[in-house]
Amino acid sequence: MQKLREHIEERWSSQMPFVAYHLPNATDVRCFFPKDSELHYLQRYDEAGFIFSSFEPSSQPIVFPEVTSKVLKFKLIDYEVESKSKFRIKENLNEKEGYLKLLTDAIDTIKADELIKIVVSRKISAEYDLQNPAQLLLELIQFYPEAFTYVWFHPDVGLWAGASPEFLAKTYRTQFKTMALAGTKRAGEDRDWTEKELDEQQIVTDEIVNGLKKHSKTLEVSERKTDKAGGLLHLRTDITATLESAKLGDILKELHPTPAVCGLPKEKAYKYLQANENYDRRFYTGYFGELNMPHHNQRSSRTRNQENQAYKSIVRASNLYVNLRCMNYEDGKINIYVGGGITKDSIPEEEWTETVNKSRTMLKVL
Numbered sequence: 001m002q003k004l005r006e007h008i009e010e011r012w013s014s015q016m017p018f019v020a021y022h023l024p025n026a027t028d029v030r031c032f033f034p035k036d037s038e039l040h041y042l043q044r045y046d047e048a049g050f051i052f053s054s055f056e057p058s059s060q061p062i063v064f065p066e067v068t069s070k071v072l073k074f075k076l077i078d079y080e081v082e083s084k085s086k087f088r089i090k091e092n093l094n095e096k097e098g099y100l101k102l103l104t105d106a107i108d109t110i111k112a113d114e115l116i117k118i119v120v121s122r123k124i125s126a127e128y129d130l131q132n133p134a135q136l137l138l139e140l141i142q143f144y145p146e147a148f149t150y151v152w153f154h155p156d157v158g159l160w161a162g163a164s165p166e167f168l169a170k171t172y173r174t175q176f177k178t179m180a181l182a183g184t185k186r187a188g189e190d191r192d193w194t195e196k197e198l199d200e201q202q203i204v205t206d207e208i209v210n211g212l213k214k215h216s217k218t219l220e221v222s223e224r225k226t227d228k229a230g231g232l233l234h235l236r237t238d239i240t241a242t243l244e245s246a247k248l249g250d251i252l253k254e255l256h257p258t259p260a261v262c263g264l265p266k267e268k269a270y271k272y273l274q275a276n277e278n279y280d281r282r283f284y285t286g287y288f289g290e291l292n293m294p295h296h297n298q299r300s301s302r303t304r305n306q307e308n309q310a311y312k313s314i315v316r317a318s319n320l321y322v323n324l325r326c327m328n329y330e331d332g333k334i335n336i337y338v339g340g341g342i343t344k345d346s347i348p349e350e351e352w353t354e355t356v357n358k359s360r361t362m363l364k365v366l
């Protein structure tokens with residue numbers, strides 16, 4: 001772990017780009033250390049590297065290319081970081097009033113039959129002196145081992161960090177997996193899921209299935225289950241497809257942004273957010289992760305012979321997550337990004353509380 005800390009500290013103090021991340025329940029921490037500090041944008045989805053994409057559907061992701069980066073793995077040995085978090089952000093009444101107004105307007109717009117669902121969000125800002133991104137990452141991993149935790153930095157963009165519970169795309173050969181995640185309650189809350197929550201999650205499942213249908217030979221939709229994400233619970237459905245021949249880039253264009261982060265109908269909801277949300281989401285609710293990275297695959301022992309090595313194949317796989325439960329750090333300030341799905345049955349005060357609960361994921365590690 002010491003080596004990992006040293007690498008990150010060195011990149012951070014010299015203001016060189018890096019990403020260090022932990023895949024759900026992985027035994028290692030992976031890093032990309034680009035050799036230059038130029039900002040590279042992805043040209044084609046068959047390139048390999050770590051991508052970081054904004055919410056804006058037509059934007060090109062930033063890429064730390066595999067070929068021009070040092071790609072390292074560090075074993076995650078038992079460690080405990082002392083969490084000294086006493087950081088609190090005082091509730092700002094003006095902010096609350098503004099957000100309640102936005103929520104009321106979104107509900108009215110839906111009731112006027114203009115939209116079915118809108119995922120509205122806000123940014124919580126506070127002064128903060130971020131000394132040590134390595135410490136931040138290790139705390140994220142310690143508290144949220146089942147999430148995709150990361151710290152990403154580029155001098156032209158700033159530092160982003162998060163603990164995402166939602167994957168957008170996992171590919172392996174022709175297999176494609178995604179999930180529909182929506183509906184939120186606190187982990188201790190002893191109540192059934194409401195109609196509103198079941199409804200907002202079903203909208204996500206249906207829209208993903210519709211989008212994938214035309215690209216897939218087979219399509220499997222799991223039972224809906226409850227999934228834990230830090231101190232919160234969500235409704236989750238897994239969707240698995242065997243792809244016809246569609247390219248990952250086309251499928252991402254089809255899916256992103258899903259109604260888990262934007263709304264339905266998609267274009268109308270996006271326009272609504274552009275006109276009413278009153279801040280720039282940037283990379284919040286975008287997607288990020290490994291694109292076409294080598295995945296070492298050992299064939300089963302029955303097919304092995306003495307020339308064992310010949311049976312080891314390297315397949316390239318992608319592992320992309322939605323940038324949720326995240327923050328960025330810039331000019332001595334942190335911004336935490338939180339939102340929630342609004343339908344005709346939403347209650348503004350409850351939606352406000354949901355964003356307060358979601359902000360605790362990042363507050364815990366500050």
Ligand SMILES: C=C(O[C@H]1C=CC=C(C(=O)O)[C@@H]1O)C(=O)O
Nearest residue numbers: 181182183184260338339340341
């Ligand atoms: C938009 C967010 O969460 C999404 C994912 C899971 C549950 C959600 C919800 O219950 O509203 C949101 O759709 C966020 O965490 O900022």
